[in-house]
Amino acid sequence: MDATELARGLFQVLETGDPELAAEVIGPGFRNREAAVSPPACSTPGPAGVLASGVWMRSAFSDLRFPVLATAVGHDQVWIRLRMQGRHTGPFVRFRDGALDQAVPPTGREIDFEQIHVLSLADGKVVRHEAVRDDVAMLGQLGVFPPAPATALRMAAWRISGRARRAAERITAESADAASLSRI
Template sequence: MATRLAELAHGLFRVLETGDPALAADVVAADFRNREAAVSPSACSVPGPAGVLASSAWMRFAFSDLRFPILAVAANDDQVWVRLRMQGRHTGPFVRFRDGALDQAVPPTGREIDFEQIHVLAVRDGKVTAHEAVRDDITMLGQLGVFPPAPATAVRMLGWKATGRAARAAVTVTTQAAEAAARALPAR
């Protein structure tokens, strides 16, 4: 049982790395809910594999070579706790949303990100049904030069907002997330 739960955790994060619809169908329940989807495009809030695929597209839009090396897994009958690192290179705009609208767009910096997260996954009938996380977003924003604000990053963010590039990036990533959600395989 513990081995299968660890495999589910690995599978879920592999979906985020790759956007693989078949793997999403194998590991994500049709009624899956992502508690962390509030800062992402609305398609990331869609239940089931579609929402996970949208989340994958959103993250891969901003971070190339995205990976989630797992450091530890603990499980009981209906939950899996995962400690991992989120790693990648910031090669696209990192767009965050609030109440479905553009909140912030961080222009690509080319910088590497590498920080820890803890995820809690609910499982039922051999699939992941829910996700919530404790992330070290302050470290990630620091690695991107956003917090504390690096003058060059702040100027670029303001320039992107003033010229409409931030809004265009939000539209593009929202479209890509919705298209990824649409690639979800029908429930089996």
């Protein structure tokens, strides 16, 4: 695979959860610099962490897709500009230091915003990921920022009722399962 195909392959893994494709495009030492807001399993090196990240994102956004707008290839890097699109049909749970930070209950709203990803390559595989994402635009599309009163009330009710904690526990377990299955 050439560099552009590797980059597209990484995002196909996030969209589909395909473990064979993950093993083909992601190096065993892969590191995701952006995993800090994800469930802990997303920080797992190699394909396992990418598969865990895909489970996390697909649990919140159905019909998740990453249409590519442009790519630029350097010596050992690929820069890829794309859009993240989907429908918010499950809780979007964000983490900080491995613990629940924020849970946005499903809104049914579409998301569509731009991102730029920098992928480092070695030995014909993706080995590092960094991103510049417009998370504020995504949170705005979900009604979180600036806070829409109805969304703020639902988020508070979820936290008080324990639904936010249960959603975080569920997605943490599902992501860990995806990571552990990929290492079998």
